[in-house]
Amino acid sequence: MVSTKVTLSGWTLDNPLIPASGTFGYGKEFSELWDINMLGSFSFKGTTLEPRFGNPTPRIAECTAGMINAVGLQNPGIHHVIEHELPEMKKYFHKKVVANISGFSIDEYVECCRLIDKEDQVGIIEVNVSCPNVHGGGMAFGTSPENAAAVTKAVKAVTTKPVYIKLSPNVTDIVAVAKACEDAGADGLSLINTMLGMRIDLKTKKPVIANTMGGFSGPAIFPVAVRMVYQVARAVNIPIIGMGGVATAEDVIEMMLAGATAVQIGAQNLVDPYVCPKIINELPEVMQKYRINSLEEIIGGAWK
């Protein structure tokens, strides 16, 4: 009997599978297709203080082995999530959830995290620092170690639950940002967020996406994600949730060998709504094939 259990900051998951924020809504649509309680957990749709409609459409562009999205954090706002989505979620998901929080100022991050920290249904708070800082010239918080650390520190001061900072890959040195977050008190790290990408329509000769650029995700970015998880895992002493193009049970194992404790599935949920149960069912067999008894034992195996 193989063991798929993993532990994130004292929270033990039945398996390392966590659908990524923005690809799973608040879980309801998937719960109508299969029992989402078989997941380790899931990360809910990136939530901000105020409701947001997001960007104009088209928001989606196809790429080779991936896609670009520029949804722009459409969400109903933290108060609606706490008052409506979480009580609704209780009906179909009986485990703790990863609360993905976004903000456009440090004050917004702080207020959202302070509110969501009080919710029993939340296992960890995942802070997305890839949004532009409206008070800082619009540059994303996650693109400088100082700003990422400032968000981390501010959020940690108002929370009791583990705080994981979700890092952007659109930086020169992701290790520097990761270490700055660790030093500022982060309990863990999630990486990677989408990569900045763009497509142009040859018929109109204009960008496909109304917002011009967007986040590139899907199997095409998997090698970049593995590389970044590997680099960061070797440099920090806090757990990592690895993600970026994961599509198979083999990918999950590879991501864990790079140094991830848990693994998120993003874009693949959108093209195959059954990919998560498929991977969970296949994991024991694939583990046996590669002579792995316990997933927990292989974390960082590529460099340990």
Added chain:
Amino acid sequence: MKFVLQSQRALTSNVYHMQLTGDTTAVTKPGQFVQIQLPGFYLRRPISICDWQAGENGTLDLIYKVVGHGTEAMADMQPGQELDLLVGLGNGFDVSGSEEAPLLIGGGVGVPPMYGLCKELIKAGKKPSVVLGFNTADEVFWKEEFEALGVNVTVTTVDGSMGVKGFVTAAMNGGYDYVYTCGPEPMFKAIYKVMDEQGVSGQFSFEERMACGFGVCMGCSCKTKYGNKRICRDGPVLVKEEIIW
């Protein structure tokens, strides 16, 4: 869900009809769509359902226009090929929302879902009539299939090479009390204006670029008077009263 391609034929130079067999029990309303996984392409292709026979061994009729590499690959597919589909997506048309004599207006590749709708309306005891709008006579398809349902069919072509010369609005001359439509947005706006003038309500089936097709990615959101909606899940059909242009 696994489907098998049974037949495929060209209806015009770039519009194809494919018939598939598989489990269609998830299809409940006309105007719903499927998401087809194509080998070698990352995102599925959303295609509206033209007609279907319900059942575990049901049939699915899809009509699509070749507009890019994905639909080009679809046109090359041979009978016997297995395809992975998500079926029964979207809200579909509400047949019960209609008055006694609805007008169905399909523009170009917006024609196919009107066919399944027409059959359901007839089943529900309504007396639909149909307007099919195209640019030229070369582009006309599915006219005979509509006529075989015993309904009044008017074809409009922009260049006048078949039927009434002009846009579909040239055939909106009364005799109906409700409108169902699917087609390009400029056509929608023109129809909407005529409906306003005539005091007629109806339902519009929209199109938007989407990723998942089942309501989680928020790629196809739109604003309506009834709040934000996802074209793939809360749509593609919106009622006239909620539309914001």
